[in-house]
Amino acid sequence: MHEYVQRIVQRLYDARFILVVAAVLALLASMFTTVALWQALLGLTLVFLAAGMPTRSREARKRERLLRQEARAPLESIVFTTCEALDDPALILAPGGTLKYLNRAAVQQFGAMKEGAHLSSLLRPPAILNMVRKAMNTGGTYSIEHVEKVPSERWFRVRIAPMVEIADMKGGSELYMLTFRDQSESRRMDRMRSDFIANASHELRTPLASLSGFIETMRGPAKDDPEARERFLGIMFEQAGRMTRLVDDLLSLSRLELKAHMVPTDEVDLVPLIDHISDSLRPLAADLGVTIRTNAPEGPLIVAGDRDELIQVFENLMENACKYGRSGKTIDVTLSAADGTGKGVEVSVKDYGPGIPREHVPRLTERFYRVSVEASRSKKGTGLGLAIVKHILTRHRARLVVHSTVGEGSEFIVKFGNSGR
Structure with missing residues (x-):
């Protein structure tokens, strides 16, 4: 019943001009003719009703329009803000594949694009475009795997899904979210x-x-x-x-x-530890014709660590220097620190052998990676020594820095604490 009355009122509003004219004519008729007074009063009533209806209807429509805009604008703003909070690239698409929004991760990955541009101007892979087209035709959710070859190889799980009940402000049409999960x-x-x-x-x-x-x-x-x-x-x-x-x-x-997540808490003095390793390796060094020289401050150099694991680290580095840098005849082991608290402690193991070509240096700590397979096996290497060193230093919150020049030798530096670069 209420809806029926609303429809009648709406029709009266649509015919307000005719009603006003009819009311005026009725009033004039009562004044200049023999029309009864009740007819004149009816005319006046119709005038007032016709005059008041447009004002009320116009204000109602204006309020309704503002309410719709206020409801949609925050909703779209929330969607875009949520998109911006995602670590993965995310794109909001309108029907037809036009771009509505790209979050910061998407801009960094694919570059900036203006709103209204078509997706194909940003992404060229046919598999992605076909998936988007299919999703928009069927309203379904789809995903595929995608590989980027340039500038470096990266794998993505690309997914598109309709944003149900989220409408575009301009057309009231459905939006779609296209995401790229980096795998x-x-x-x-x-x-x-x-x-x-x-x-x-x-x-x-x-x-x-x-x-x-x-x-x-x-x-x-x-x-x-x-x-x-x-x-x-x-x-x-x-x-x-x-x-x-x-x-x-x-x-x-x-x-x-x-136990990679367990940081050692014992205190280890590196000065006597390096002396112990040097003494244990001197027979091997003598057989190879190499001299081990150590240079350490007189005071202690204390770091938090596991003594046995640190022995394994420096024994590996010094033994490698003796074996692979034997042509230089000398190994220098240097300990230094900004103070005696374990902050900024560095241990350098330097040989003067053939050196390592630059392209091999970044991969030295990979498992089973060898600069020369035959040389490594002839020296009884397993290809895991530096990988073990890296894992131990990671557990100790320390790091390994390698400097090498072909023909001049190599230097392996272990940095503890706030040792900087």
């Missing part, structure tokens, strides 16, 4: 794990194949050859030792990963 880090971790398993399997398979081959030979052709048997046993012992070192390093990495 590059997880993909790299998956690839790293796969590479690690493949490399570990390969490293173990080689000595195992050697052992199997020599055992088969000793049981067959060399069964009655004492000289060959003695030579083969020596090689087998060496290969077994290689497997042992590899398994030990793999176990060390596994243990370090389990």
